[in-house]
Amino acid sequence: MNDIPITSSASTPHTAPSRASVRPSPILEGRDLTMDYMADAARSGSAHTPVGVMPRGTDRGSAPYVPHALALNHVDFALAQGESVAVMGPSGSGKSTLLHALAGIITPTGGTVTFRGTDIAALPDAERTRLRRTAFGFVFQSGQLLPELPAVENIALPLMLGGMDYRAATDQAVLWLERLGLRALAAQRPGEMSGGQMQRIAIARALCTRPAVVFADEPTGALDQATGREVMGILMDAARGSGAAVVVVTHDPSVARFCSRTVTMRDGRLDADGGAR
Amino acid sequence: MSTFALWRLFHRPGTRGASGRTSALAVVAFAAATGIFLTVLGGVHGFVWRASADHTVACFLDALRCAPGADAAAYWALTFPDAPLADGAASPARSMAGMAGGYVFLAIIACLLLVVPFVALAGSAARLAASRRDARLAALRLAGATRGQVVRLTALDAAGQAVLGALIGILLYLALMPAIMLLDFQNLRFTFEQLWVGPAALAGTAAGVAVLALASALLTLRRVSITPLGVAARASRPLPAAWRAAAFAGVTAAALIAFRLLPQLREHLGEAVTTMLALGFLLLPFALMNLVGSWAVAARARARARRPRDAATMIAMRRILDDPKRAWRNVSGIALAMFIAGFTSIAGYMSTAGGASAGASAADPGMILSRDIGTGGLLTLAFAAVLAAVSSGVMQAGSVYDQADEYRMLMLEGTDAATLSRARFAEVLTPLNVVTLLAGGCSMLLMLPLFAQSMGETRTLLGFFGGIALCYALVAVGAFAANRVAAGIGGDLRRADD
Numbered sequence: 187m188n189d190i191p192i193t194s195s196a197s198t199p200h201t202a203p204s205r206a207s208v209r210p211s212p213i214l215e216g217r218d219l220t221m222d223y224m225a226d227a228a229r230s231g232s233a234h235t236p237v238g239v240m241p242r243g244t245d246r247g248s249a250p251y252v253p254h255a256l257a258l259n260h261v262d263f264a265l266a267q268g269e270s271v272a273v274m275g276p277s278g279s280g281k282s283t284l285l286h287a288l289a290g291i292i293t294p295t296g297g298t299v300t301f302r303g304t305d306i307a308a309l310p311d312a313e314r315t316r317l318r319r320t321a322f323g324f325v326f327q328s329g330q331l332l333p334e335l336p337a338v339e340n341i342a343l344p345l346m347l348g349g350m351d352y353r354a355a356t357d358q359a360v361l362w363l364e365r366l367g368l369r370a371l372a373a374q375r376p377g378e379m380s381g382g383q384m385q386r387i388a389i390a391r392a393l394c395t396r397p398a399v400v401f402a403d404e405p406t407g408a409l410d411q412a413t414g415r416e417v418m419g420i421l422m423d424a425a426r427g428s429g430a431a432v433v434v435v436t437h438d439p440s441v442a443r444f445c446s447r448t449v450t451m452r453d454g455r456l457d458a459d460g461g462a463r
Numbered sequence: 464m465s466t467f468a469l470w471r472l473f474h475r476p477g478t479r480g481a482s483g484r485t486s487a488l489a490v491v492a493f494a495a496a497t498g499i500f501l502t503v504l505g506g507v508h509g510f511v512w513r514a515s516a517d518h519t520v521a522c523f524l525d526a527l528r529c530a531p532g533a534d535a536a537a538y539w540a541l542t543f544p545d546a547p548l549a550d551g552a553a554s555p556a557r558s559m560a561g562m563a564g565g566y567v568f569l570a571i572i573a574c575l576l577l578v579v580p581f582v583a584l585a586g587s588a589a590r591l592a593a594s595r596r597d598a599r600l601a602a603l604r605l606a607g608a609t610r611g612q613v614v615r616l617t618a619l620d621a622a623g624q625a626v627l628g629a630l631i632g633i634l635l636y637l638a639l640m641p642a643i644m645l646l647d648f649q650n651l652r653f654t655f656e657q658l659w660v661g662p663a664a665l666a667g668t669a670a671g672v673a674v675l676a677l678a679s680a681l682l683t684l685r686r687v688s689i690t691p692l693g694v695a696a697r698a699s700r701p702l703p704a705a706w707r708a709a710a711f712a713g714v715t716a717a718a719l720i721a722f723r724l725l726p727q728l729r730e731h732l733g734e735a736v737t738t739m740l741a742l743g744f745l746l747l748p749f750a751l752m753n754l755v756g757s758w759a760v761a762a763r764a765r766a767r768a769r770r771p772r773d774a775a776t777m778i779a780m781r782r783i784l785d786d787p788k789r790a791w792r793n794v795s796g797i798a799l800a801m802f803i804a805g806f807t808s809i810a811g812y813m814s815t816a817g818g819a820s821a822g823a824s825a826a827d828p829g830m831i832l833s834r835d836i837g838t839g840g841l842l843t844l845a846f847a848a849v850l851a852a853v854s855s856g857v858m859q860a861g862s863v864y865d866q867a868d869e870y871r872m873l874m875l876e877g878t879d880a881a882t883l884s885r886a887r888f889a890e891v892l893t894p895l896n897v898v899t900l901l902a903g904g905c906s907m908l909l910m911l912p913l914f915a916q917s918m919g920e921t922r923t924l925l926g927f928f929g930g931i932a933l934c935y936a937l938v939a940v941g942a943f944a945a946n947r948v949a950a951g952i953g954g955d956l957r958r959a960d961d
Contacts, residue, residue, distance in 0.1 A: 291875050312879060319877025330872050332778065334785040339777060346774035347878055353770070 212264035213302060213431060214288060214399055220296035221258035221283050221454075257283040258294060259454035265399065270422060270432040272442035275451035281435040282403055284451065288433065289322055289401045290314045302398075319347055323392030323400040323430065325421065327407040330388045331376040338363065338372040341391045348395065362390040366420060382413040389421050393428055400425050402434045406441055418444045486624055488945075492588030492857040493628020497672055498635030499846050500581050502643060504664060505636065506842075507570040509657035513538065513649060514563030518656075523567070536560040542651055558828035559649060566649065569836065573843040576803060580796040580850035585672060587792065587854050588628070589621065589679030591861040617680050625676035629669035646842070648835050702765070703758035703787055711748065711755035715905065718744035722912040741913070748905050752798045753791070759901055760894045761787035767893065775882045779889035782866075790894045793858040793942070796851030797895070797934050798902040803844045804930025805906035808923045848934045852941030859891055860945035884946075891942040895935065903931050 257280045265271060265288075273281045286292045288299055290306040299306045301321065306314060324330070331340045341359035346352065363369050366386050376384050385405060392400050405421060406414030418434075422444050425432045434445055442448045450457040508520075515523035516533035539556035600613050608616075644653050721728070721744045729737040761784060768780035783790040870883050907927070917923050 289875075315874075315877050315879050317877070318875070319879075322877065324876045326872065326875075329868060330876075332781070332869055332873075334781040335778070339781065343774055343777070344876065346771075346777065347882060352772070352777065 211266075213267045214265040214299070216261060216263040216284070216288055216294075216297065216299045218297035219258045219261040219263070219284070219287055219294045219299070220256055221280070221287060221292070222254075222256050222295045224254050256280075256295075256454045258287060258297075260297070261451075261454070261456050263288065263449075263456070265431050265433060267398070268426070268429055268431055269447070270425070270434070270445040272445040272448040273433065273435045273451060274437065274439070274442055274448055275457075277437075279451040280454040281451050283454075285401050285403055285433060285435050289324070289399075290318055319344060320395060321398045323395065323397035325385070325388050325392045325400065325402040325405045327404040328381070328384070331384055331391070333376050336373045336375050337368065337379070337387045340376070340387055341394055344391060344395050358394060359390070362394050366390055366424070381408050382417055385409065385417045386420055389417070389424060393424050393430065396428050397430050399431045399433065402432065404435055404437070406436070406438065411440065414438065414441060488857050488860050489588040489591050489624050490628040490631065492584055492591070492853060493625050493672055493676070494631035494635055495853040496581050496584040496588070496850065497629045497632025497668060498639065499850055500577070501632065501636035501660060501665070501668055502639050503574050503577055503846060504660050504668070505640070505643065505658035506653075507567065507574050508660050508664075509653045510563070510566045510570045510648075512657045513651075514560075514567050535563065539563075542649075555828050559831075562828060562832055563649070565832075566835070569839060573839060576799065576843060577846055577850065579799050580847050580854065582675070583792075583796045584850050584854040584857070585625075585675045586679055587858050589625070589676040591857060614681065618677055621676045621680035622673045625673040626669060629672045632672075633665055633669070646838065648838065650831050702761045702784065705758065707754045707758040708762075711751050714751055715748045715908065718748055718909055719912060722909070725913075745909055745913075748909060749799060749802050749902075752902065752905070753795060756795055756798065756898065756901065757787040757791040759897050760791045763893055763897050764790070773882075773885075774878075775885035776889055778883075778886040779893065782886075782890050783893060789858075789862070790890070791898075793855050793862070793891065794851070794894045794898045794938060796854045797848070797898050797938050800844060800847035800851050800934045801899065801902035801931055802906050803840070803847050804903075804934060805910050805927055806840060808926030808930060844930050844933070848937045851934065852937040855891070855895075855938045856941035856945035859887075859942040862890075863887065863946055887946050888943065891946070892939070895938060895942075899931060899935055 259280075261280075261284060263284065273284060275281050283292070287294045290299065290301075290309075293307050301317065306317065309317065318324075331337075332343070335343065338356050338359045341362055342350075342352070342355035345355035345358055350358075360369070360372060363372055366389070368383070368386055368390070371379060371383055371387065374383075376387070379387070385408075388405075392402075400421070402421060406417055409417060418441050422432065432445065434441065436442055511520055511523045512518045514535065515529070516526075516535040517530035518538075519529075522529035522533065536554075536556050539559040542556070542559070600608075600617065603613055603616070604610075640655065640658055643658060644655070646653065721740065725737060725741060728740065732740070764780045764783035764787070767776060768784060771777035771780060870878075873883065874880065914923075
């Protein structure tokens, strides 16, 4: 799995050409991704502007011209089945934007994201929502669990959203709780749990639908190092057990070490030396 | 740093976000409450104006303070010119003058009935504004602001919203006045002079709204002032206990027994005491409705949460169980409106049936009084329903802003907007159905022994269920509209920080 390269306009030269022949086709792929938050109006016009500025005349009305960086600047990214990739980089470098674009949460200003060969942006909104629910799982830094629901119902929620009835969904959720050693937390609400316990529940919720890809945005950001390591271990083991690929956005090199490869983002670009670790 | 400078810091254009939107909601609620309160007060003033010999409140309260030579019946003689005053008591003008005081009494009763939903609405507005302030003020305390600075900032914020709302409410009162002037009471239409409550009453109302907002804001501030770490943990709290239901059932049963024994009681206690007793027993269950309401809502939500049929129901029921008092508060204003609907249906029946049996003309004072009681009841019902609807809408919109982050996370994970909308609607509809059954049923049950004959009439039943349907529809529409608007503003998938 370590030999699956991440491609980007910047990092492609660093990928070993000899490995390309054994590379499986990616399950998720972003090509030439550009994201310009400042230019809703310039979505089509500035999509391929090579530098992070808005062309003159595309700004709204007579608003002053402000040069600004693109959140994603022609990024290419590929993820193979079952692969795990850590996306590192300083704050504001575009890591979360890349994750959101790959997950179909935002539509990039330019470029395409394909999941199993389907262009995500071309899907109707309802289909994209269904895709996120059925094929992707999400673990965020915090605040993901509904505070009113006990752990078992928090895990059952995505199953019920997919149409499963309450009894079957909660039965399956209990199995996940047992698998992660959290059976005792079944009736607890998030406000009654520690941060580490909440993240474990979030992992169970992300994986219970057996997604193809799990997106984790700073999953250990609010935890101490030991708990963070434990949570990452659980996440990677559970993902491996389900055959899910994982994309982890993190600042923490010790978290990145759990992944098969690491890429680094800087100013909206995947760093030239940030290809395969 | 001065309090005003601190206040300015938080109120620059573009710095307010959700907090600004909830402030706007609070202002809307204060405006609606003030506007309706002043309109009703204007009505009371109009009746006092008509009942007073020289058209002043002072003269109405104390005959010695009337202008020399003022004659209460003279005003009515203008309305009924064909009836010579020399006819004495039998003259319609004299009859109307005699009944004018009764109209004031009835208007004051209507006003008192509306005080409850009015205070509920102003209170919900104050609570809404104060709850948003908590996090910001806690952060201020952590940053080193003194308790005095925080208290003054809160006072300035709350009073500012209330006064702004009250000023808009005064404009609303003026805007509603032409519509009120079209209404026919005592065979007369109101004039501007009659409905104008005067600058002192306007200032007093604005001050009252500000005091209510201040009191509510400062009470909720205690938590922040005591400790800067004012963030409450979202842990399970005990649900309302069943003794509430037992107490309510006991009082209702006692009221029913008392109503059955009224004839005997009248013999022993006299007419006045018995009437007061009957009125007390009629009002007591409604006073206790707030006690039983949160229990009933929690019981219903618990039953539905045991095996929810879909994800939306599960989310909605769990949210209700998280804070049954909040769920009840969202719809509690309607309980009184439904109680009023019960009375209005009886009054409506009596006004038409009574008048018809007497075979009197439309200008007969007795007929006019009956008709006016019906109209007044309907008007009170409409105001109560509007107050309840605005209150519910404001609370619901505030609740949507509260949940914005959680719902945004759910949408990121692939929850469709329709499911979240259904969850929000179920969160309002479940307590609304409970309050409709509880208040409507209680109203029916209590009035049955008192007005058994008229309660059986089709017209009364139609009036009763029509009134309930009006209340239900207004609150549902208010809540749904607020829900839609708030969800539209708060439901976008915003960019998360890297």
